[in-house]
Amino acid sequence: MRHARDGAAAAMNAASRILVARGKHEPQELDNPDVAWGQRARDGVWVPTKDGQRIHVGIDVAAGDTVHQVLRPTLRVLVGVDVDTDIVAQTTASGIRLLTVVHGPDAPAEFRFPVSLADGLALEAMPSGGYDVVHLRYGATVGRFYNPWACDSMFRQVKADYALEGQTVVMRVQHEGAYYPVVADPHYSR
Template structure:
């Protein structure tokens, strides 16, 4: 038990250290009653859209099927060891969720998968910035957004990150191995309604 608690602390401290020197506005953590997390990483999270529907965002990984969340508080949870040298911190925000992906070393993969289930009549449209809008097909209105991903190392140097779709799965690629990165590296898929 103590070992798992130490690993959770390490993941959260790594993320906090990098985010604290970012100098940019981060979405605030917030206990949002419209967001519902599953217990396992593979169960992911249900987040609201502006039209009253919900988007399901899963977290895939080698260990996602049986990886329980370590719940720090209702708005913050850690999924340890989802991939080699990789933890994912799930954070509830005022308008949605973010998945702070913590890569602890060069053995971490470069691709991360987030399977989606969209509400009825919703689809994804790519944005010029590299994110995806969740669009209501009938009205053409944007009811949610996956903001373009970013990656930074522990010196807050930019690490190339981008999305692409594989069916209904958003795949985030973080090119940390070719970037001469100082670990940990953080990447941030972020969804908001």
């Protein structure tokens, strides 16, 4: 059990340092009763849309049975979900963040988040590099996966972007040559 706590502390420390350096404009961790986390990584999370529906965001990782370490109701850590990879999951006022912490060069460069949408909703690519959740009947944006960012422990930007494979948002992080840990931020908001 000590190893899991140490892993959670390392992931939290890396994510916290990067978020503090990025400044006050980052979405803040906050309780949101409309967000419902599963128990294990593979269970993902249910998040709200602006029109009152919910979508499911999965976390497709090698160690899908990894159980969340709940630090507080709005913050949980998934330690060792893949080679040299942890996820710090935050609830925000309008959605979630899945801060992906890459600890070394053997970590994967792609992270998969399968999305299950309610009837009448679709994912639409945006010029920013993010994806909007669009209500097909009205053409309204009811949720958004913001373009991901990533940076290394020297606070240097690391290239990160999304690709869409079917209904799976794939975050690609080009961390080769970076100073570890690298933190990448997939962020969803209604």
